[in-house]
Amino acid sequence: MIDRIASLGRLGLDIVTSFGRSGQFLAGVLAGVPRPVTGFPLLIKQLYSVGVLSLAIVVVSGLFIGMVLGLQGYTILSDYGSEAAIGQMIALTLVRELGPVVTALLFAGRAGSALTAEIGLMKATEQLSSMEMMGVDPLRRVIAPRLWAGFIAMPVLAVIFSVVGIWGGMLVGVDWLGVFEGSFWGNMQSSVDFVDDVMNGVIKSVVFGFVCAWIAVYQGYDCVPTSAGISSATTKTVVYSSLAVLGLDFVLTAVMFGDF
Amino acid sequence: MDTPAYVSLKDVVFSRSDRRIFDGVTLDIPRGKITAIMGPSGTGKTTLLRLIGGQLRPDSGRVEVDGQQVPELKRKQLYALREKMGMLFQSGALFTDLSVFENVAFPLRVHTSLPEDMIRDIVLMKLEAVGLRGARRLMPSELSGGMTRRVALARSIALDPELIMYDEPFAGQDPIAMGVLVKLIRDLNRSMGLTSVLVSHDVPESLSICHYACIIADGKVIGEGTPEELRQHPSRQVQQFLQGQPDGPVPFHYPATDPAEDYGLSGGVS
Numbered sequence: 001m002i003d004r005i006a007s008l009g010r011l012g013l014d015i016v017t018s019f020g021r022s023g024q025f026l027a028g029v030l031a032g033v034p035r036p037v038t039g040f041p042l043l044i045k046q047l048y049s050v051g052v053l054s055l056a057i058v059v060v061s062g063l064f065i066g067m068v069l070g071l072q073g074y075t076i077l078s079d080y081g082s083e084a085a086i087g088q089m090i091a092l093t094l095v096r097e098l099g100p101v102v103t104a105l106l107f108a109g110r111a112g113s114a115l116t117a118e119i120g121l122m123k124a125t126e127q128l129s130s131m132e133m134m135g136v137d138p139l140r141r142v143i144a145p146r147l148w149a150g151f152i153a154m155p156v157l158a159v160i161f162s163v164v165g166i167w168g169g170m171l172v173g174v175d176w177l178g179v180f181e182g183s184f185w186g187n188m189q190s191s192v193d194f195v196d197d198v199m200n201g202v203i204k205s206v207v208f209g210f211v212c213a214w215i216a217v218y219q220g221y222d223c224v225p226t227s228a229g230i231s232s233a234t235t236k237t238v239v240y241s242s243l244a245v246l247g248l249d250f251v252l253t254a255v256m257f258g259d260f
Numbered sequence: 261m262d263t264p265a266y267v268s269l270k271d272v273v274f275s276r277s278d279r280r281i282f283d284g285v286t287l288d289i290p291r292g293k294i295t296a297i298m299g300p301s302g303t304g305k306t307t308l309l310r311l312i313g314g315q316l317r318p319d320s321g322r323v324e325v326d327g328q329q330v331p332e333l334k335r336k337q338l339y340a341l342r343e344k345m346g347m348l349f350q351s352g353a354l355f356t357d358l359s360v361f362e363n364v365a366f367p368l369r370v371h372t373s374l375p376e377d378m379i380r381d382i383v384l385m386k387l388e389a390v391g392l393r394g395a396r397r398l399m400p401s402e403l404s405g406g407m408t409r410r411v412a413l414a415r416s417i418a419l420d421p422e423l424i425m426y427d428e429p430f431a432g433q434d435p436i437a438m439g440v441l442v443k444l445i446r447d448l449n450r451s452m453g454l455t456s457v458l459v460s461h462d463v464p465e466s467l468s469i470c471h472y473a474c475i476i477a478d479g480k481v482i483g484e485g486t487p488e489e490l491r492q493h494p495s496r497q498v499q500q501f502l503q504g505q506p507d508g509p510v511p512f513h514y515p516a517t518d519p520a521e522d523y524g525l526s527g528g529v530s
Contacts, residue, residue: 038370125351125353125356126349126350126351126353127353127354127355127356129315129349129353130347130349130353130412132313132315132342133313133315133342133345133346133347134342134343134366134367134370134371134419135339135340135341135342135343135367135370135371136339136367136370137335137339141370
């Protein structure tokens with residue numbers, strides 16, 4: 001019994017220590033503001049790596065999710081004779097919830113895991129140590145551009161996801177199932193508010209992008225520098241990011257849309 | 261030792277978790293000479309280099325490089341000091357996404373604002389010094405182990421450092437690659453006037469090029485001096501290490517319980 005309590009206490013301490021270390025790490029990264037001349041090309045390279053290379057999966061997922069929403073929405077709404085509201089339903093679902101959340105989950109799986117594996121491998125092959133010994137701060141040179149790239153790329157990807165999703169919903173709703181195009185776009189235009197819906201969705205994706213990128217770079221930097229350690233860190237990145245995104249989504253939704 | 265020390269360690273104590281790695285190590289590394297630090301695997305030779313480079317902090321004691329107390333330096337000062345140091349890692353630690361040329365150019369691009377044509381000339385000169393000018397377009401994945409270390413060596417001397425630290429440069433090398441590295445370390449020390457610290461457990465190669473050597477075991481320096489002085493050293497532990505004897509003060513058997521217990525013989529082993 002005592003052993004169980006002790007191990008529970010140890011687990012609690014480990015969690016608190018881990019939070020402390022990741023906070024310190026984040027402060028270290030944010031304190032070292034990259035120099036414009038050297039930092040900008042590094043940021044562009046990482047934006048390509050985490051943003052542009054994630055486009056394919058985001059666009060394809062957005063398209064299919066939008067199409068599924070079109071199908072499901074039509075089936076449900078037509079029972080009440082309100083199939084004309086399908087555009088409004090698809091748009092609100094995507095910009096408020098699915099756009100930021102699904103993009104963040106895809107981002108964690110595609111870009112986050114790649115970031116962790118890359119940084120972990122750099123640690124295991126002593127590339128980070130050699131950089132330190134050359135008088136180059138790896139937090140500034142390696143970590144900061146990746147963190148900022150995740151932070152910037154995520155909202156853009158989420159917007160692209162929502163736009164493609166709406167287009168996919170239109171393909172199914174208007175072109176296939178025959179909903180009147182005027183009501184599809186008209187209802188959407190009258191019910192989607194730029195600040196309350198679109199901007200709140202963007203704010204969510206900014207938060208998710210920051211958290212996913214932070215978890216990914218921290219797990220890579222803090223991993224045990226062995227193949228098993230990198231594998232474990234990569235798994236942790238995906239699991240922790242997914243849980244963080246889903247948990248934060250509830251909190252943000254409650255704050256933004258909960259009229260208490 | 262007549263030459264003044266470039267690196268000086270005094271009563272350095274360092275522990276990792278519960279294990280004490282160094283228990284009062286005192287050592288002077290003379291300026292402009294090659295100093296070999298030898299010792300059995302796991303004695304903390306690489307840790308010593310990390311203490312000198314400021315990547316680790318000692319629990320107590322002094323680590324001084326070129327008159328500066330390394331553990332007391334602020335981050336900026338430490339990074340400035342590291343620009344005067346070069347380190348050759350055991351794995352080479354080349355940046356895998358950069359070509360050989362770009363790897364050697366990396367410290368020059370980061371720390372200087374030299375024009376591109378001058379960087380090119382310096383990189384080619386450094387690669388020429390290690391015999392790999394012709395390999396400048398290759399990627400690290402296309403290099404052999406020996407070539408990787410030579411490129412890493414070219415990179416570590418790119419900024420003309422005052423101190424260079426070699427971490428197990430001969431480990432896993434074929435005789436030709438080992439011969440090349442021995443020659444390079446000796447020639448670079450002579451031509452550039454570097455202070456070189458060579459961590460290795462390859463006794464013949466290390467003693468053949470060093471001016472001064474020390475052996476670390478059990479967290480302490482157990483023997484030091486010129487290669488000749490070490491060969492004549494009275495300590496049995498030093499002699500066991502230098503001659504590669506399997507048993508001696510460092511026992512062949514890892515400490516264990518009574519064999520009778522493990523074999524299940526209640527009457528003991530006769």
